[in-house]
Each structure stands twice: as C-alpha cells, then as structure tokens.
Amino acid sequence: MFKKPIHITISFSVIGCSIILVLLLVFSDVGFGISSLIAMAIGGLIFIVSQWVLDKFIFERMNLILDKLLNITYERRVLKLLDDPFELIDSKVNTYLEKQEKEEETLNEQQNFRREYIGNIAHELKTPIFTTQGYILTLLDGGLEDERINRDYLRRADKSIERIIDLLDDLDLITKLDSGEFPLEYETFDLIQLVREVFDALELTAKERNITVAFRTSPKKQIFVDADRNRIYQVISNLVVNAIKYGKEGGSVDVGFNTMSDQIVHIEVIDDGHGISDENLLKVFQRFYRVDKSGGRKQGGSGLGLSIVKHIVEAHGQSMNVNSKVGVGSTFSFTLKLA
Numbered sequence: 001m002f003k004k005p006i007h008i009t010i011s012f013s014v015i016g017c018s019i020i021l022v023l024l025l026v027f028s029d030v031g032f033g034i035s036s037l038i039a040m041a042i043g044g045l046i047f048i049v050s051q052w053v054l055d056k057f058i059f060e061r062m063n064l065i066l067d068k069l070l071n072i073t074y075e076r077r078v079l080k081l082l083d084d085p086f087e088l089i090d091s092k093v094n095t096y097l098e099k100q101e102k103e104e105e106t107l108n109e110q111q112n113f114r115r116e117y118i119g120n121i122a123h124e125l126k127t128p129i130f131t132t133q134g135y136i137l138t139l140l141d142g143g144l145e146d147e148r149i150n151r152d153y154l155r156r157a158d159k160s161i162e163r164i165i166d167l168l169d170d171l172d173l174i175t176k177l178d179s180g181e182f183p184l185e186y187e188t189f190d191l192i193q194l195v196r197e198v199f200d201a202l203e204l205t206a207k208e209r210n211i212t213v214a215f216r217t218s219p220k221k222q223i224f225v226d227a228d229r230n231r232i233y234q235v236i237s238n239l240v241v242n243a244i245k246y247g248k249e250g251g252s253v254d255v256g257f258n259t260m261s262d263q264i265v266h267i268e269v270i271d272d273g274h275g276i277s278d279e280n281l282l283k284v285f286q287r288f289y290r291v292d293k294s295g296g297r298k299q300g301g302s303g304l305g306l307s308i309v310k311h312i313v314e315a316h317g318q319s320m321n322v323n324s325k326v327g328v329g330s331t332f333s334f335t336l337k338l339a
C-alpha cells in the first residue's frame with residue numbers, strides 16, 4: 001500500500017481529513033459543508049507537511065548515502081511522487097554489485113596474468129643465467145688455465161649474457177607498449193629499401209639453413225609509407241627471422257606487397273615451413289607462447305617476438321594477420337598507410 005511516496009502522503013492526508021471531519025461532526029455544531037471544507041484544508045496541510053517531512057528526513061538523507069555509496073543522486077521530484085524508491089535503489093545496488101563482481105573478476109585475471117608473466121620471465125632468464133654460471137664455475141675450477149677451453153667458454157658465457165640482454169630489451173619494450181609510453185616517430189620512407197636492409201642483415205642467418213630470402217615479385221618501384229621506420233624494421237625483421245627459423249631447410253622465404261587501395265599497402269612474409277595448426281594460430285601472438293616448447297630451445301626463442309610485432313602494428317592503427325597450413329607453410333601479414 002505504501003509503496004510510493006505519493007501513496008504515503010495521500011494516505012496520511014485522507015486519514016487525517018477523515019478523522020477531522022468525524023471529530024467536527026461529532027463534537028462541534030459546524031455543518032457538514034463547512035466541516036468538509038475545514039477537513040479538506042487540514043488534509044491538504046497534512047499532505048504538504050508529510051511531503052516535506054519525507055523529503056527532509058528520508059530522501060535527503062537517503063540521497064546523501066547513495067551519493068557516497070553509489071555515486072548516484074536521484075531526481076528527487078520524480079522519486080518523491082512517482083517511483084518506488086526502494087525498487088530503484090534495489091536495481092541500482094544490483095547493477096553496482098554486478099559491476100563490483102566484474103571488477104573483481106578482472107582483478108583476479110590480472111593477478112593470474114601477472115603471476116604467470118613473472119613465472120615466465122623467471123623461467124626464461126634461468127637457462128642463460130645457469131649456463132653462464134656453469135661456464136664461469138668451470139673456468140674458476142681450473143679451466144682458466146686450460147688453453148683449449150678458456151676462450152671458448154668465455155665466448156659462450158658472453159653469448160648467454162647477450163641472450164639475457166635481448167630478453168630484457170624485449171621486456172622493456174613490452175612494458176613501454178603496455179603503458180602507452182611508446183611514442184611512434186612517424187616519417188615517410190621507402191618500404192622496399194627497408195626490406196632490402198632486412199634481407200642484407202639476415203643473409204647469413206638464412207644461409208645457415210640454406211634458405212633463399214627474396215621479394216615475391218621483383219618490385220619495380222618504391223613504395224612510400226608513413227610509419228615509424230625503426231619499429232617497422234623490427235616488425236619485418238622479426239617476421240623474416242621467424243620465417244627462416246621455422247621455415248623448411250633449403251626452402252624459401254618471400255616478402256610481397258599488395259597495394260589494396262591508394263591508401264593502404266599489405267605486406268606479406270611467406271614461408272614454406274612446417275606451418276602452424278589452427279588451434280595454435282591465434283595463440284602465437286600471446287607473450288611467451290611457443291608452439292614447440294621443447295624444440296623451441298634449439299632455436300632459442302622466448303616467444304615474445306610476435307606479441308611485440310602485433311603491438312607495434314596496432315600502435316600504428318593497422319592490423320596483423322596470419323594464415324597457415326601444417327606442412328605447407330605460413331603467411332604473416334600486416335597493413336601500413338601509404339604516404
């Protein structure tokens with residue numbers, strides 16, 4: 001009955017009005033007409049006073065609490081007359097609780113992610129640190145005087161330290177990418193020239209696996225794009241290194257370009273390696289993800305390369321894609337804005 005404020009105040013006024021009317025009729029000589037007028041006037045007064053009391057002592061305070069608790073303030077006029085305030089509060093509190101629950105879930109996910117992330121970092125660092133320590137201990141144990149191994153072991157220890165530095169550089173970059181503290185230095189440059197530089201730098205790596213690295217079709221012209229040159233170098237270099245590492249011994253790696261419109265160029269790095277299964281295809285962009293966890297050691301990757309590549313491409317407002325077939329090969333591609 002007293003669900004809405006208007007019900008309460010009207011009920012009070014009607015009850016008050018009736019009592020006054022009965023009292024006037026029983027205890028006074030005033031006629032029915034005048035008695036009704038007086039009772040109605042007093043009823044009106046009760047309506048105004050109870051409305052004021054409700055407003056002052058209930059809704060005003062309730063709003064203070066709601067303000068603090070849920071950061072919401074009701075439109076009091078609407079609340080007073082038309083709504084069931086408790087129904088409104090109930091729905092608001094439910095929404096608030098749902099939001100809290102979601103926030104808690106996200107927080108838990110973030111905590112798990114952080115735990116896993118730190119675990120992965122520790123795991124990746126362990127191998128090169130223990131390897132370095134192993135060489136140093138052997139040298140201290142008399143190896144230093146042994147001309148046959150001393151230089152070789154020092155060189156190997158240095159290689160392991162280089163690996164630690166590479167890993168730390170990758171982690172540093174990922175942290176910057178995550179915190180948005182990653183200013184891109186846009187410039188206009190020739191993409192073909194940049195890919196040639198990548199080919200030159202990786203010539204020896206490709207030779208080790210007897211892989212031919214080339215343009216898919218001989219590019220006749222230059223392709224000018226607007227992007228951060230150093231970062232795009234990193235993207236293409238990472239993709240070509242992967243294509244060589246996971247490509248077929250004696251196979252080929254091709255880089256192709258498609259100008260999709262007069263605004264966008266599509267760059268593809270194609271290999272004829274062992275490919276990636278559908279279930280692993282999207283995961284390869286996750287940090288530390290390696291398809292072949294045991295065999296990966298041989299090739300020495302930490303599984304950060306593609307996540308950095310994707311981050312850089314997306315920081316340019318562009319997209320990254322992959323197509324692959326087990327036993328046939330993979331194509332990693334991304335887009336860039338033409339200058």
Ligand code: ATP
Nearest residue numbers: 242243246284290291292301302303304305306330
């Ligand atoms: P890093 O690049 O950090 O040195 P990584 O090469 O293992 O290490 P990513 O480049 O992120 O890491 O690649 C993740 C995984 O995806 C690789 O371990 C590999 O299993 C798979 N992968 C990447 N590129 C290819 C490819 N061209 N063909 C087949 N598998 C690939």
Ligand code: MG
Nearest residue numbers: 242301305306
């Ligand atoms: Mg890689």
